[in-house]
Amino acid sequence: MTVLPHPLAERPRDSAYDIPVPFACGDELGPPVKKLVLQCALSRICGLCGESLSWGVTFVGSPDEAEANAFHFPPSHEACADAALAIYPQLGVPVLGQPVPLDTWALVVTGGFELVRPTSRTGDMRVHFTAHAVSDRRTVTSA
Amino acid sequence: MAISDVKEYTHLSPEQVEELGRELDAIRADVEESRGPDDAAYINRMITIQRRLAAAGRVTLFASRYKPAFVAGTAMLGVAKILENMEIGHNVMHGQWDWMNDPEIHSSNWEWDTAQPAEQWKHSHNYVHHQFTNVLGHDNDIGYGVLRMAREQNWHPVNLGQPVYNAALALLFQWGVALHDLDLEAIRKGRKDPKEMKRQLRSIGKKIRRQFAKDYVVYPLLAGPNAVTTMKANATANLMRNVWSYMIIFCGHFPDGAMHFTEEEIEDETRPEWYLRQMLGSANSEGGPLLHVMAGNLGFQIEHHLFPDLPSNRYAEISVKVQDICQRYGIPYTTGPLHHQFGQVLRTIHKLALPNGMTSDDSPTPPSPIGRGRRLTDAERPTRRLETGAWSKLRSA
16 A cells, blocks of 8 residues: 655545545646646645655656656656555546556656746647756556 | 736737747747856855855854944845845745756755745745736735735725835835735635644744844854844844845836736736736846846846746846847837836835825836737637736725
């Protein structure tokens, strides 16, 4: 059984899955809420537990996002990211900013990142993040 | 006014706005690609200078009952506090140096020499102020909750006291900043989550105790027979930092030409639109290199708002390119000598102590349009509020 980091374990729980809702997702386990994503990015807080980030900022996303260096879920603590990848993908539903359920995830640890706002009203209106001082990359497969 | 109705850029077609965005993106990319050892050396040098100044000031104050030592020690400590808050703390917490991946000089770890906890500053400043720049009812930096700074804000007889509130805010600026993230308006209206308020108050209390112990207990005690004069010197150094940071921050958004906005649904604006709002809502101050360093390079407020996470030592070179873009696209670039900008700020504060009918508007005329394109219609834009900001609505309720 995965032991969740304290602030993440204390988050309000999703009514359907009885699992802590990531800070960036608001009240329920769904897509990240843009306002909260911006808050996480600018206030330097973890998109999972909502507490201040610590050194070793971590992004989780699909292998394609890692390849493109364009993550849609806001930065998090490394411990929160590890715990999130142990519990959320098991639900078999789209989580952590992904449009579809994933079996394989990318985890990237970085020093800094850039918040990239959408360039045009005609395309994808989500913001995304580019990591620019990567110190570790891992691939995580959900059991 | 809503951002889409700002006459300073309604002459731009959507294609021009997107092109302007691409040019600013290119400036950002240039700096990101070229930042390296020279930039790292700059911030490391700045931290070394600041720490040596602080140490020299503290040591000199051990003899502070002698007037020359009092004056020299206070001056060094005051300058060190200014450097720490403005050029180092403020910019580190924006993530300007995160690319170095240095665990000490990092936005997640830096705690600064002022009463507000870093965590709360990163919310009230990095998020609330930088995301909702000059949006009435959202950006709490507009008058810090005590001053009426825009004609769109409703007047109330309590505003007659603005000159006094302003002087008090300048002198006590670090305490005003410390309470900034509490959102006193929300507390007064009973909208603040009591649990969150308690958590914030505990954090502020802890930080204040630490700051107070350092400046008014530990160092004075270490100074032995110079304890009282050391305490006075530390208070004076804090006062110097308070007044200077107040002046620089107010000159960044309240000289004539820096605009206020009322749009609420700004989270769906595009990057070029966001750039435009930052440019139109900010104002620069001119001065020499020393003034810019002491101001945390916030004399380049426009550049800072465009690229809050790029290294501050690059803002001077960026400003040349931004001015060129503004000229070519017919966008105002508000700048002037520091004393001139601050004079305008003081004039605004004093004029807005009175009802609008008793004073004139000082907004400058926008530059001549360079072309006419089609603006987005309301149907094409996300829902937004067009009335005066929420703050004014609440005040008049």
